[in-house]
Amino acid sequence: MVKPRSRRGRGQKRSSALTVQRRLWLVSRFVRSPATPAELIADARRAFGESIYPPNALVALRHDFNALRNEFLCEIVRQPNGSYALTDFGRLTLLNIPDDELEALAFLVSFFGEESWPNSHQIRSLLDHIIALLPPERRQNLDRQHNVEIELPQSSTSIDPNLLNRLQRNLRRYAIRFLYRSNFSNEPEEHRVAPARLFLRDGHTYLEAYCYNSPHQATIGRYIPYRVDRIIPESLHVERRVLPPELPPRRMWTLRYRLSPQVARNRDIALWFPNSEVTYYLDGSAEVTAQTGDLWQAEQILLRYREHCRVLEPPELVEMIRQTIERMRTLYDV
Structure with a gap:
């Protein structure tokens, strides 16, 4: 009696649907930032599990790149530092928003075009990501959609982005000290405060803070608006002591x-x-x-x-x- 020959497979056949899902995930990962092949594979395995890529993961990743380039006309380029970036979404520009929302997008682009706004770089990067998802003809119409002019005063000085980031991270969390260029003194003055909030007013960004100590007795024990561009960035010191859950009440x-x-x-x-x-x-x-x-x-x-x-x-x-x-x-x- 002849025994039937057993068929030796070459491993578990990967689901084509899962492969497409993995490739579309790569596109969304590229939106976040450029990445090296090792980072892409590691992130994919964290998102889907170890089996999302076979042992020869680099070969599979290269096939993914080629598929995105050939099937969707995506442009994926290697940068000098070895990371890869998605520079054009090709046929994956699926955000075809209606005209009224395109007009709103054009308004936001115009509003945050001024670099003196806080977080302007991050907001403009977000808007650029949205614009990149638009079909080419909608991108070309974006400039023609803007029909509302904004007349607001702009600050003649810029804000140190690292300073702004540190202030944001410590709002209502830790007391801070800094040197401040006040209009009432020729020399920078030290202030110790509890930072409460950041806000915009008349073209300037302010830190509203409860003043614990300063050279001016009239400001101690009050909420003071400090212009962020007048805080000397390298003088900012964050104390380790955590602020109480509730700051002192505000006088009204x-x-x-x-x-x-x-x-x-x-x-x-x-x-x-x-x-x-x-x-x-x-x-x-x-x-x-x-x-x-x-x-x-x-x-x-x-x-x-x-x-x-x-x-x-x-x-x-x-x-x-x-x-x-x-x-x-x-x-x-x-």
Whole structure:
């Protein structure tokens, strides 16, 4: 009796569907950053398990590259440091968004084109990744979609990205010390603070922080907005002691101001402050009641109305504006 010959396979046949999935995963991995072959294989095995690549993984990876190039016209190039980068998605530009979203994308590109914005490089990189996924004809239409102009003041100085990153990492976590270029001193001053938040205002990036110690007694025990570009980057020191879960309460003032009919009669006034409530009168004027934690900012905003705004309270703000007006009168007095 003749025994049937056993068929010796060459190993487990890999699923074609899994291979396609692996190759599409490579594209998404390239979106994150360029990588060496060893990094790509290791990341793939972490994502799918050890069996995603056979023992001769480099050969299989080379087949994956060729398939992406031949089947989808992707451009994968080797960089001088040995890593590979996906420079063109070819037929995988699948993000064919509608016209209104393309217009929104063009708006974001224009808005974050100014490098003085915080995180502008990261945001622009994100937008570039989105644009790269658009079909070529949609990319060409992107510039023509922008029809909203943005007029905002821009800072004449730039922010150290490493400084900004360190501030972000330590918000509400650790107390920090730094040297600060204040308008009230010719020399940098040391401040010790609890960093609370970062925010943008009138073209500048600010760190709002609770001041523990500074050369000015008036700032201690208060929340102070520090312009980030005035912090000396190499002077920043992060303390090891963790901040308490809750920072000290913020002092708040009740604002009350009257706007003339010239700016209020259309009942479309700007609400600049939290908890704003508006009362309109028959003569067209309006009275606004609101809250603020920053009298200096409140003065800057309300002075924009010039003679069309009268601040009624708090008395501290009324006095600040009186002093400002007197100094301006002296400045312009001939």
